[in-house]
Amino acid sequence: MxxxxxxxxxxxxxxxxxxxxxxxxxxxxxxxxxxxxxDRALVRDAEVRALPAVLGVVEDEATGTYQIVLGPGxxxxxxxxxETLVDAERLAARGEAIRAGQRARNATPxxxxxxxxxxxxxxxxxxLIGCGIIAGLTGLLxxxxxxxxxTPALTATASGFMAxxxxxxxxxxxxxxxxxxxxxxxxxxxxxxxxxxxVEVFGxxxxxxxxxxxxxxxxxxxxxxxxxxxxxxxxxxxxxxxxPTLTVLVAGLATLYGLMYxxxxxxxxIGTAADRLLAGGGAVAGAVLxxxxxxxxxxxxHQALIxxxxxxxxxxxxxxLLPILAMAGAxxxxxxxxxxxxxxxxxxxxxxxxxALPAGLLGVGEPLIYGVSxxxxxxxxxxxxGGAFGGAFVGLFGMLGGxxxxxxxxxxxxxxxxxxxxxxxxxxxxxxxxxxxLLTGYVTGFAATYLFGLRGITGTGGAGExxxxxxxxxxxxxxxxxx
Numbered sequence: 001m002x003x004x005x006x007x008x009x010x011x012x013x014x015x016x017x018x019x020x021x022x023x024x025x026x027x028x029x030x031x032x033x034x035x036x037x038x039d040r041a042l043v044r045d046a047e048v049r050a051l052p053a054v055l056g057v058v059e060d061e062a063t064g065t066y067q068i069v070l071g072p073g074x075x076x077x078x079x080x081x082x083e084t085l086v087d088a089e090r091l092a093a094r095g096e097a098i099r100a101g102q103r104a105r106n107a108t109p110x111x112x113x114x115x116x117x118x119x120x121x122x123x124x125x126x127x128l129i130g131c132g133i134i135a136g137l138t139g140l141l142x143x144x145x146x147x148x149x150x151t152p153a154l155t156a157t158a159s160g161f162m163a164x165x166x167x168x169x170x171x172x173x174x175x176x177x178x179x180x181x182x183x184x185x186x187x188x189x190x191x192x193x194x195x196x197x198x199v200e201v202f203g204x205x206x207x208x209x210x211x212x213x214x215x216x217x218x219x220x221x222x223x224x225x226x227x228x229x230x231x232x233x234x235x236x237x238x239x240x241x242x243x244p245t246l247t248v249l250v251a252g253l254a255t256l257y258g259l260m261y262x263x264x265x266x267x268x269x270i271g272t273a274a275d276r277l278l279a280g281g282g283a284v285a286g287a288v289l290x291x292x293x294x295x296x297x298x299x300x301x302h303q304a305l306i307x308x309x310x311x312x313x314x315x316x317x318x319x320x321l322l323p324i325l326a327m328a329g330a331x332x333x334x335x336x337x338x339x340x341x342x343x344x345x346x347x348x349x350x351x352x353x354x355x356a357l358p359a360g361l362l363g364v365g366e367p368l369i370y371g372v373s374x375x376x377x378x379x380x381x382x383x384x385x386g387g388a389f390g391g392a393f394v395g396l397f398g399m400l401g402g403x404x405x406x407x408x409x410x411x412x413x414x415x416x417x418x419x420x421x422x423x424x425x426x427x428x429x430x431x432x433x434x435x436x437x438l439l440t441g442y443v444t445g446f447a448a449t450y451l452f453g454l455r456g457i458t459g460t461g462g463a464g465e466x467x468x469x470x471x472x473x474x475x476x477x478x479x480x481x482x483x
């Protein structure tokens with residue numbers, strides 16, 4: 001470290017005085033960095049004095065400040081850098097506190113169950129993405145009439161995983177619920193076995209795949225329960241024979257004579273509801289979905305949508321819900337851009353936005369949510385407004401016939417473009433509608449935040465590079481979410 005690097009000096013000083021949480025005020029005069037400290041005992045004096053840039057330390061008992069002598073010129077450069085670091089740590093700490101509080105509130109039995117169900121499907125996302133992109137490429141080649149000799153092979157490559165997705169769901173479900181993965185897969189395989197067409201239930205013949213991923217999920221969860229019961233009650237000498245046999249037999253028959261029928265009805269209802277929602281609701285439905293998705297994420301309820309997406313992809317080849325929900329991320333990006341433009345004096349916050357914005361454009365919104373909009377309060381609400389307008393745009397065109405779907409779950413933002421499908425593959429109309437929704441979300445999120453989301457907010461409290469000598473900084477906490 002050199003004495004000419006003010007940021008390095010500030011970074012070295014901050015932990016030695018107890019970190020940002022221990023700093024109540026910052027000011028400087030011609031030669032000294034004057035700090036108000038909450039707990040003097042946290043300061044490591046010897047290490048502060050040992051820093052090359054530090055000329056000495058003075059304690060002013062009259063004002064209660066801890067004064068670090070840096071010398072003329074140096075202190076004027078170090079003080080703003082120090083303030084910026086304090087601001088950044090406070091904002092990060094507030095975001096972490098919000099995350100921790102949210103995790104505590106989400107630790108309810110219902111939300112924990114949703115989290116376990118989500119854990120079943122999350123490992124499948126890479127395969128869904130890969131197969132979805134191949135399917136989109138295949139559809140594009142078919143539409144263009146190119147490579148007719150290759151497209152059947154591409155279709156088989158893209159469709160093989162989806163044909164057996166129930167088995168993978170069964171394996172992951174058994175693992176998540178404490179059973180043997182291969183037994184969960186064996187029971188779930190019953191759902192897609194062609195021979196189930198010979199089984200009659202309630203006067204109707206079953207069809208292979210009836211119940212889909214929901215049936216596989218229920219079957220494997222039941223198998224895990226039966227297996228754990230057997231482990232407790234079957235004599236150890238017979239466990240290796242009876243436990244897997246009873247698990248597959250009981251859970252398999254329950255799947256055939258109950259779960260497949262019930263899950264099939266639920267799956268059909270989900271597909272019908274999704275189609276009717278956009279066909280009848282249009283812009284209104286899109287606005288509700290796009291506007292409420294960020295709060296759903298905060299409540300942990302968004303995880304309930306994962307099996308719904310998977311069901312729609314299995315039934316129709318794509319989910320019409322994901323592109324609309326992705327508009328929430330667009331509103332978040334627009335809101336963050338407005339904060340960046342309006343709060344020019346807050347260098348710490350602007351640095352956070354610069355680092356998080358590329359991820360936000362690619363659909364990874366957590367850095368912007370917990371690092372920017374949620375700690376500031378109102379920008380979170382105006383981001384939801386942007387998401388609502390973007391969702392309304394996509395929903396309106398969906399009602400008019402411009403359906404936009406996604407062949408996989410996981411990506412959003414710009415990363416969703418290769419996975420778009422409107423029923424006829426990746427088309428110019430599908431791309432244009434989705435791009436128009438993103439643009440609407442960006443613009444509306446920006447405008448709502450710029451005009452209404454920053455009233456009374458001056459950032460994280462830092463004066464950044466505009467700090468003036470002999471001016472103390474005593475930042476208060478940012479407004480609470482929704483304030």
